[in-house]
């Protein structure tokens with residue numbers, strides 16, 4: 462990848478990633494005052510736009526007594542109730558800005574770590590800024606555009622439907638960023654294929670699902686495999702990175718840098734090789750924290766996307782928890798704000814009878830959810846060594862065809878390796894801790 466390839470991709474896709482990348486890079490080197498002035502201006506512009514053009518926020522501001530025109534300090538944002546996943550489920554059509562309704566918007570959905578599907582929209586500006594923030598975030602680990610990488614990602618639907626497209630294959634070639642399907646890694650032969658591919662292609666880095674890469678590292682270790690040309694980095698994302706996983710990956714592959722975002726708001730925070738903490742990409746997102754929930758200092762995250770005017774997300778409570786960096790923290794030349802840890806996305810893995818692993822969020826990925834109507838919530842319950850219960854809470858829009866879609870996708874994914882029963886239930890209980898659990902393993906209780 463280089464700047465010319467980004468420009469080419471921008472022209473082909475009608476985006477302006479390069480423009481945002483230059484802007485974010487400049488702000489990363491600017492004084493704290495200048496960077497803050499940019500953020501405040503952006504926030505003010507977004508809030509005024511919400512008040513004028515977004516029915517959902519117009520109502521909400523009136524109800525809570527917030528006035529966008531009188532906005533002068535980030536503290537005033539606290540008047541606005543956080544945007545919840547429930548809000549996105551029930552009111553997403555009122556969140557589309559009136560002056561963007563006739564424009565081309567891309568539709569997205571996410572199951573996230575909460576098992577509660579949500580729907581959102583983005584215009585090309587939001588997508589471009591998200592990508593630019595991502596490139597800047599990756600560079601904090603020492604990653605450079607000239608490096609060649611392998612992306613370990615995807616459920617069967619993404620792999621079969623998206624990766625085969627000419628545009629996707631062309632992009633992989635232009636960016637020198639190849640792809641490997643994460644969901645196939647529980648199969649021993651594919652682990653060997655992945656190892657062979659990395660040796661053959663001489664990648665500089667790999668990135669992708671934390672659990673898939675961890676599983677691969679365990680395989681390398683137990684088979685005494687190593688790389689004659691070591692990788693420079695491993696970039697993990699989408700699932701919580703535990704210390705034991707970081708250690709296992711670093712022992713056999715390369716230093717790990719974790720990255721954090723969600724599909725509704727891309728590119729939120731990235732681990733930095735200089736200070737060892739996560740930096741929030743401040744010019745792109747405004748991050749706030751709720752009250753401390755436990756003795757570790759975990760807090761709810763409220764994230765505002767400063768670049769999505771088509772579908773504004775103000776103070777979005779996405780269900781993740783984080784520990785902000787406060788008190789005694791190492792110096793860093795980069796002034797962007799910092800996080801100590803992302804702690805909300807527990808690994809939602811199920812062990813199969815043949816020793817393989819099933820990553821539930823990667824199966825119920827956005828591609829499957831986009832095809833199914835009326836699914837409100839899901840939970841996977843392992844009731845015995847050989848049996849899963851897939852519990853679904855549905856609404857009136859859910860049809861027998863939707864059930865067939867889930868049934869056939871599950872059949873393809875599990876491929877007879879574990880039994881399953883799909884059940885429609887009235888509701889799914891919240892755990893004792895108050896947090897929704899996507900996966901319940903009854904065999905361990």
Ligand SMILES: [Zn+2]
Nearest residue numbers: 733735736793
């Ligand atoms: Zn740093």
